[in-house]
Amino acid sequence: MAKNLIKVKNLKRYFEMDAGTVKAIDDITFTIKENEVFGLVGESGSGKSTTGKVLMGIHPPTEGEISFRENDISTPSAERSKAIKRDMNMVFQDPGGSLNPTKTVLDIVGLPLRIHDMVDGKKEMAKEVYQLLRTVDLDPERFMYRRPSDLGQGEKQAVAIARAIATDPSFIVLDEPTSALDVSIQAKIMNILIDLQDEYNMTYLFITHDLGLMRNIADRVAIMYLGKFFEVADSHVFFETPLHPYTKVLLGSFPTTTKEEEKLKPNLKARGEIPSAMDLPSGCRFHTRCPFKEEQCLEKEPDLVEVQKDHFVACHLVHGVDDVDYDVEEVEQKEREFEYDIEGIKMKAE
Amino acid sequence: MAEEHNTEDKERFEEDDEKLEEKVEEIFEEREESPWKDALKRRWYRFSRNPLSLVGLAITIISIFLAVFGEYIVPYPEHGGYFHNYPDRFIEPFTNWSYPLGTDNYGRDVLTRTILGFRYSIRMAFVVLSLVVPSGVVVGLVAGYHKDTWIDTLLMRISDIFIAVPPLVLALSITAMLEPEPFYAMMAISLMWWPWYARIAYNNVSSLVNEEFVRSAEIMGDSKIHIMFSEILPNCTGPILTKMTLDAGWVIIIGASLSFVGLGAQPPTPDLGTMVASGSDYLAHQWWVSIFPAMAISFIILGFNLLGDGIQDAFEESGGGS
Amino acid sequence: MSEKLLEIKDLNVGYKTYRGVTSVLYDLNLEVKRNETIGVIGESGCGKTTTMKTINQILADNAVIKSGEVNFRGKDVLKMKKKDLVKLRRRYVSMIPQDPTASLNPLFKVKTQMKDILKYSREDGEELDFKEETIKLFNSVALADPERVYDSYPFQLSGGMRQRVCIAMSLAAPKDLLIADEPTTNLDVTIQDQVLRLIGDILDEMNFSAILVSQALGLVRKFVDRIYVVYGGTVVEVADTQKIFDNPIHPYTRGLLESTPKLTGGGFSEGIAGQTPDYIDPPPGCRFNPRCQHYSKDCKTEKPEMVEVEKDHYVACWRQ
Numbered sequence: 001m002a003k004n005l006i007k008v009k010n011l012k013r014y015f016e017m018d019a020g021t022v023k024a025i026d027d028i029t030f031t032i033k034e035n036e037v038f039g040l041v042g043e044s045g046s047g048k049s050t051t052g053k054v055l056m057g058i059h060p061p062t063e064g065e066i067s068f069r070e071n072d073i074s075t076p077s078a079e080r081s082k083a084i085k086r087d088m089n090m091v092f093q094d095p096g097g098s099l100n101p102t103k104t105v106l107d108i109v110g111l112p113l114r115i116h117d118m119v120d121g122k123k124e125m126a127k128e129v130y131q132l133l134r135t136v137d138l139d140p141e142r143f144m145y146r147r148p149s150d151l152g153q154g155e156k157q158a159v160a161i162a163r164a165i166a167t168d169p170s171f172i173v174l175d176e177p178t179s180a181l182d183v184s185i186q187a188k189i190m191n192i193l194i195d196l197q198d199e200y201n202m203t204y205l206f207i208t209h210d211l212g213l214m215r216n217i218a219d220r221v222a223i224m225y226l227g228k229f230f231e232v233a234d235s236h237v238f239f240e241t242p243l244h245p246y247t248k249v250l251l252g253s254f255p256t257t258t259k260e261e262e263k264l265k266p267n268l269k270a271r272g273e274i275p276s277a278m279d280l281p282s283g284c285r286f287h288t289r290c291p292f293k294e295e296q297c298l299e300k301e302p303d304l305v306e307v308q309k310d311h312f313v314a315c316h317l318v319h320g321v322d323d324v325d326y327d328v329e330e331v332e333q334k335e336r337e338f339e340y341d342i343e344g345i346k347m348k349a350e
Numbered sequence: 351m352a353e354e355h356n357t358e359d360k361e362r363f364e365e366d367d368e369k370l371e372e373k374v375e376e377i378f379e380e381r382e383e384s385p386w387k388d389a390l391k392r393r394w395y396r397f398s399r400n401p402l403s404l405v406g407l408a409i410t411i412i413s414i415f416l417a418v419f420g421e422y423i424v425p426y427p428e429h430g431g432y433f434h435n436y437p438d439r440f441i442e443p444f445t446n447w448s449y450p451l452g453t454d455n456y457g458r459d460v461l462t463r464t465i466l467g468f469r470y471s472i473r474m475a476f477v478v479l480s481l482v483v484p485s486g487v488v489v490g491l492v493a494g495y496h497k498d499t500w501i502d503t504l505l506m507r508i509s510d511i512f513i514a515v516p517p518l519v520l521a522l523s524i525t526a527m528l529e530p531e532p533f534y535a536m537m538a539i540s541l542m543w544w545p546w547y548a549r550i551a552y553n554n555v556s557s558l559v560n561e562e563f564v565r566s567a568e569i570m571g572d573s574k575i576h577i578m579f580s581e582i583l584p585n586c587t588g589p590i591l592t593k594m595t596l597d598a599g600w601v602i603i604i605g606a607s608l609s610f611v612g613l614g615a616q617p618p619t620p621d622l623g624t625m626v627a628s629g630s631d632y633l634a635h636q637w638w639v640s641i642f643p644a645m646a647i648s649f650i651i652l653g654f655n656l657l658g659d660g661i662q663d664a665f666e667e668s669g670g671g672s
Numbered sequence: 673m674s675e676k677l678l679e680i681k682d683l684n685v686g687y688k689t690y691r692g693v694t695s696v697l698y699d700l701n702l703e704v705k706r707n708e709t710i711g712v713i714g715e716s717g718c719g720k721t722t723t724m725k726t727i728n729q730i731l732a733d734n735a736v737i738k739s740g741e742v743n744f745r746g747k748d749v750l751k752m753k754k755k756d757l758v759k760l761r762r763r764y765v766s767m768i769p770q771d772p773t774a775s776l777n778p779l780f781k782v783k784t785q786m787k788d789i790l791k792y793s794r795e796d797g798e799e800l801d802f803k804e805e806t807i808k809l810f811n812s813v814a815l816a817d818p819e820r821v822y823d824s825y826p827f828q829l830s831g832g833m834r835q836r837v838c839i840a841m842s843l844a845a846p847k848d849l850l851i852a853d854e855p856t857t858n859l860d861v862t863i864q865d866q867v868l869r870l871i872g873d874i875l876d877e878m879n880f881s882a883i884l885v886s887q888a889l890g891l892v893r894k895f896v897d898r899i900y901v902v903y904g905g906t907v908v909e910v911a912d913t914q915k916i917f918d919n920p921i922h923p924y925t926r927g928l929l930e931s932t933p934k935l936t937g938g939g940f941s942e943g944i945a946g947q948t949p950d951y952i953d954p955p956p957g958c959r960f961n962p963r964c965q966h967y968s969k970d971c972k973t974e975k976p977e978m979v980e981v982e983k984d985h986y987v988a989c990w991r992q
Contacts, residue, residue, distance in 0.1 A: 043860040056569045077569045085571035098562040112570045128375045141373070152947050153716075163566070182715035182887065187931040187943030194940070209861055212933035213700060216940055239935065254935060255863035255890030261638065261935040269869075270862030272816070273830050281528035289862075374719035 005171060005203050006032040006055065013047075013054050020278040024050040026227035027064070029304075034170075037197065037204040038233070039218030041250070045277050047222040048207045049093075052173040055205065056090050086116045089164040094175035095156035099148040105159050106144045109133070112166045132162040136192055154185035155328065158192065167197060172204045178213065183250060190217060211254050215239050223247050226277055226285045229304055233311040239264070243307065243318045245290050245326065249335035268328060284316065292317055292326035393664040403660025409653025417472035420465045429458035430466045430620045437625045443638045454625075454639040455497055455632060457620075466644050467622035470615060471650055474536055474605040475598040481540045483594060486547025487583075493548065494555025495578050506552060509545035517542050517604060525613035532605075532621070543597070550593055554586040588665030595658035599651035606647050620637050676743075677881050678704040678727065683740030685731070685905075686951070687723055691946070693736060696722055697973065698905040698959065700740070704849065709875050709882040711896035711913070713889055716925075717948040719905040720885050721770075724851050725910040726750075728765055729757050745848070762793045766842035768871075772834035776826040782837055783822050786844070793845035809840040814870055829973070830854035832863035839871065850875075850882040868895065883975055889928060893917065901925045904949045904959030905973070911985035921987045923964050958990065964990055 003111055013025040029309055032038040040048040053059050055066060057077025066073050068088065073080060089112070092098040107133055110125040112118075119125040126144070133140040136158040148156055157177060164172055164314045174193070178186040194217065197204055206217055214221055215235065222232040223246065231244040242248055248266040256262055272289040281288050287297040296316050304314040308321050317325035397403050402671040421427055425448075443452035443460070450463040486509075493505040517539065524538035525531075545562030558564060559582070567577050609623025617628050622643040629640030686696040687735060704710055714720045724729045727742055729749060742749040749760065769775040786806045794800060803822065810818035810874045813836040826834055835855060842850060852871060856864040872895040875882050884892050892899065892913075899916045901909040901924065909922040920926045927944040947962035949955055955962050961971040968990055970976075976988040 043862060058565055058569060068895035077571075082571050087567065090566065090569060092562045092566065093563060098566055100563040100581055100585070111567065111572065115571050115573075123374065127370055130370065130374055141376070149389075154947065159543075167570075184715060184927055184931045185947075187933075187940045188945075189940065190933070210933075211861075214934050215935055215937055216933045222627075236937075239937075249862060251935070253862045255865075255888060257890040257893065257929060257932055258933060258934060258936070264935055270866060273832060273863070274860060275790045343755070392690055 003034050003259075004031045005034045005036075005069060006205070007065075007067045008055075011051070011054065011066060011083075012062045013050055013059055014062045015235045017278070022277045023280065024228050024277060025054065025061075028224075028227075028229050030142070030222060030232065032171075032203060032205060034203055035125070035197075035201055037206055037217055037219045039214045039221040040205065040207045040224060041209065041214050042223060042224035043209055043250075044057045045274055047208075047227040047277075048224050049175050051224070052090065052175045052205060052207050056088065056173055057093075061293045082116065086112075086167045087169050088171045088173075089167070090173040090175065091157070091160050091164050091177045093179055095153050095180055096148065098160050099156055101148050103152075104145050104147060105129075105133070105138075108148075108159060109166055112163060116167055123331060128166070129162075132166055133159075135165070135196065136162045137188070145180055153181050154189060156179060157185075157189055161189070161192065161196070165200065165202075168200065169202065171203045171205070173207070175207045176209070179208065179210070186213075192223070193203060193217070211239075211251060223250065226275065228285065228301075229312070229314060230286070231311075231313050232304070237311055241321065242266070243311075243313045243324060244315050245292055245317075245322070246286050248291075249291075266328065269282065284314075310314060373584065387451045395662035396666065397494075397660045400660060400663060403663065404657050406653050406656025406658070406660055410657050413468055413650045413653055414472060416465050418466040418469075420468055424459075424462040424465050426462045427466075427578060429462045430618075432618055433458055438582065440632075440636050440639075443642075451642050452636075452638045455636070460638060460642050463620040463625060464622070464642050465532060466620040467625060467643055468650070470619070470621040471602045471605065471647065474532070474539075475601045475654075477536050478540050478543060478601045478605075479594055481536075482544040483547055483590070487546035487551040487586075487590060488549035489544070490551025490553075491555055491578050491583060491586075494552040495559060495574065495582065496555045497559060505548070508546040512542050513545040513549070515542055518607060521604060521608055522611070522613065523609060525606065528617060530613040532609075532615045532619075535605060535608045538608075539601060543601070546597075547590065547593070551586060551588055554589060555582055558582050558585055588662075592658050592665065593661040595654055595661055599654040599658075602647065602650055675706055676703050677706050677745065678702075679741070679743040680723070680727075681741040681743070683723070683726065683742065684738040685726055685740075686720075686736045687732070688734040689952070690987070691952050695738075695954055696905045696951050697726075697740075698954070698985075700902075700906050702900055702907060703956050704835060704881050706848075706881055707879050708898065709896045711899040712883055712902060713887070713899060714902035715887055715928075715948070718902045720902050720940075721853055722905075723902075724853050724883070724885060727825060727849075727851065728761055728767060730761075748767035756961060760797045763845065764847055765849045766793075766844075766847045766852065768839055768855045769843050770851065770854040770857055771836045772831065772858075773826065775838055776834060778826055781823060781825055782829075786822075786837075786841065789841045789844045795845075805844075806840075809843060810837075812843070812874075813840045814866075815840070830863075831859050832867060835867055836870070837907060839867070839874075843874065843924065846880070849881060850881055851885070852882065852886065852887045855884075857887075864891075871895065888932070889916070890932060895911070901928070903910060904954065905951070906959065907978075907988065908960065909985075909987045910978075911982075914984045915982070919982070919985070921981055921985075922960075923966060924960050958988075 007171060008031070009029050011025055011028050015022040015024055028051070040051060042048045050059065054061055057073065057075065057080055060076045061074050066085060071084060073084065108131050109129045113125055113128055120129055129144065130140040133143060138155060138158050143155070151159065173235060178189050181189060182212050195339060196202065208214055218235050221238040223230050223244070225246055231238065231242065231247045242251060249269045249270045252266045252268040253270055256265060268291065270289060271291065273283070275288055283299045284297045284302055287293040290297065294316070302314045302316045305314050306310045307318060368510045438453050438454055438457040441449050443450065449459050449461070451464065454460055475609065484524045489505050489509060493502045496502050520542045521535065521538035525534045528534045564577060564581055567581050605614060606623030608620045610627045612627065615621035615624050617624055625643035629643070632639050680700060680702040683697050683725045684695070686694045687696065688838055698722060702723070712720050712912040723989065726737065727749060737750060744760065744764065745797070764836060783803070783806065787802045790800055790802055790805055791798065806822055807818045814837050815821050815833060819832060821837065855871065856867050861865060864958060868891065875895065886892050898910065898912055898914055899924065900907050903924045909916070909925045916925065921927055924944065930941040933940060933945050944963055949959050957970070957972045957974050960978050961967045964971065970990045976990045978988050980986050
């Protein structure tokens with residue numbers, strides 16, 4: 001039985017702004033097992049990026065506990081021990097922003113080695129960096145002394161990954177690591193990440209909005225909406241038998257390229273706008289966009305309930321795998337709610 | 351278990367360890383070339399697009415050259431001090447090959463003294479900036495990195511106090527209080543100049559503090575000092591360098607102004623401001639005694655200004671890094 | 673037989689940089705018929721935005737149009753005088769931009785910006801009741817609460833709403849050609865889907881032509897009649913939509929499709945080796961050859977010609 005590497009309990013992270021309080025993370029609880037790839041999926045405002053940042057200590061929790069290998073890490077990174085900082089690292093979304101434009105690749109990847117006294121002098125650092133660059137498929141001879149501005153997006157991200165694994169950490173947070181990359185480069189980077197995870201026995205928290213990506217990397221997936229978990233399940237359960245309406249809507253919006261994918265897609269479309277995190281809807285925060293909303297959804301927030309082994313859902317209408325109170329076909333047949341006036345723009349063409 | 355894997359890898363690589371050493375040596379040698387060259391090329395391209403910047407560069411180089419080597423190339427080095435040659439006083443410029451720019455009231459060659467004057471002006475800019483830039487930038491750096499904490503408030507409020515006083519007034523009061531000497535003049539100017547660098551560094555740093563590469567260094571455990579000086583500072587060089595260049599001109603003018611009112615270098619020192627002052631009595635008929643030193647001041651400042659503009663262009667898109 | 677609305681012939685465009693003049697678009701050929709929607713697919717740096725900007729002549733100052741023709745309704749845009757270009761942009765071609773935030777002036781309310789557009793793009797521009805017309809347009813782009821949007825500043829609206837305002841702007845007057853340059857890239861997936869469906873519905877109802885530009889094949893699949901796949905500044909494959917997905921021929925098109933992670937699983941492909949060409953010194957012959965698994969001798973010397981591999985399906989590759 002694999003151990004629990006990360007434990008998160010009732011985590012909350014609020015941001016106080018002049019205009020109000022943003023409840024970025026609003027009470028989530030989960031664990032990540034060793035050697036697992038835990039996926040966090042959601043749209044903007046969901047709180048998924050913030051979760052990664054809180055785990056890394058970029059923001060301290062407002063409430064709740066997080067622990068890493070039974071060590072409490074509910075603190076900002078400055079207060080954590082060096083040993084823990086050596087064992088956890090992060091890959092950021094924007095390849096350009098995460099690399100210091102005035103430094104060479106050698107300095108960038110070598111920085112963590114220097115911080116943790118893992119090398120003795122420039123030469124030894126160069127040797128280590130040389131090997132690290134090889135593991136991310138970058139030719140060290142070409143790249144060691146380059147600056148970030150000379151690198152393509154994919155190469156920058158590969159450098160960021162080399163830096164992230166330099167100290168041989170056991171846990172890495174990957175926050176949308178391929179969102180800024182072209183599809184063809186994305187595939188390469190994802191392969192590198194998968195190989196590395198295997199070879200170095202690492203645990204990943206993989207954050208993305210792209211369900212296609214998630215399907216192919218995560219072992220377990222949690223979907224977040226405005227700071228809460230709506231569904232948590234093992235990957236194949238999540239994608240083949242999703243239960244939460246939001247999960248279905250998100251899957252239904254995914255742009256597919258093959259007929260097989262079409263069959264897997266629930267025929268459920270999104271409606272309305274994503275509410276602001278400062279002004280949350282009452283009751284279930286999804287009710288403003290949910291095709292199945294009922295009275296109770298406006299009044300009470302649903303709890304995250306285990307409806308099946310290791311499958312958690314937060315919805316009033318979901319009681320079990322074959323026990324849901326909504327009917328997808330019924331909604332499919334209804335006309336689209338926003339009937340808009342095409343006549344308004346029909347004009348005589350010249 | 352992760353450690354085990356590491357040793358396995360180490361074993362695999364140790365076989366080629368010698369090959370590895372060779373490869374790394376090779377790369378070490380190539381090092382000086384590519385990244386520097388390309389960045390320099392890019393900077394130079396942007397700098398040289400405006401021909402005026404090149405003019406500025408030329409003028410600055412000439413000024414510095416004259417400042418350093420002036421005393422070795424002037425026709426009458428002895429005219430730079432106590433000297434008089436009354437028969438030759440007030441010779442008009444452009445009339446006599448021996449004194450191309452004419453002579454002053456003591457019969458001293460204006461061309462010689464003007465060239466010698468470069469040294470004092472450039473030296474003032476150099477001394478003041480060497481004091482002011484490091485101190486100001488460090489203050490701004492520390493304050494900016496600790497934005498919104500007591501450190502920030504303390505440091506920036508102190509710098510605000512100094513900024514609030516008009517520079518010339520402060521310099522005048524200080525030198526008037528102490529002795530009128532170039533040294534005190536430089537100290538006075540330095541005292542109210544440093545906050546500007548604190549401010550510019552502060553603005554740069556506080557916007558960089560939220561960049562992901564800084565966050566990355568923090569979560570990996572880098573020390574604050576190292577982050578401030580090694581990660582953030584190199585990214586601020588653009589605006590600081592630009593300001594330094596433009597400031598050189600300002601410092602020189604203020605220094606010359608102090609000398610003009612008698613609070614800087616005293617006669618017979620061939621300081622340009624002092625020369626303008628001593629020549630002002632004769633402005634009506636022997637205009638050249640004041641005008642040529644004044645033109646020299648303008649020349650130097652023009653050079654620095656154009657150069658500063660060019661540097662700003664050069665660093666524009668690259669965000670200030672090297 | 674549908675006539676050609678837009679015909680781009682052998683277009684060559686580059687940019688002046690500190691390293692020299694780049695050669696981005698390389699003998700690019702493209703056509704749009706009346707009442708047809710085409711998709712232009714390519715990854716970043718392939719030249720698709722440059723192409724769109726050439727149609728409207730809104731290229732940057734350092735752009736160099738080396739050769740070629742861009743015939744819109746029979747007239748070459750590249751040779752048009754300023755007066756005709758202005759008319760082109762007001763009356764015939766409209767563009768939905770990639771970043772709605774950058775395209776809306778943050779200092780003016782939406783109503784002021786809509787008024788501007790209506791005034792100049794409609795023939796009866798001066799006599800309109802701007803508010804009424806604007807509300808009508810907003811209704812047709814499914815903006816809930818159009819009155820509120822009318823009176824708001826752009827920063828008060830969400831990304832999806834801003835994009836819908838931009839779409840409304842592009843529909844303010846009947847146009848012949850609508851260019852949508854990655855209109856949903858900065859939007860959330862669920863909003864992206866809504867906006868694309870809206871654009872699709874509008875295209876269905878109206879009888880104008882459109883060019884939908886995107887990086888992802890999946891996004892345009894349901895909305896376009898034909899797809900052009902662009903790489904390295906030139907078209908590598910063009911066919912009716914379904915044929916591209918059922919029978920992709922060009923190695924780049926196949927690479928793209930394989931690299932897209934599938935909802936059904938299957939892991940990740942190898943991706944496409946190499947990177948986008950350096951336009952200062954692009955590879956000779958077929959620009960894809962450094963990344964191609966199957967190259968032959970000709971690939972490195974001659975630019976491949978377009979070959980018809982099946983009806984209405986053309987590929988530019990020497991291996992056919």
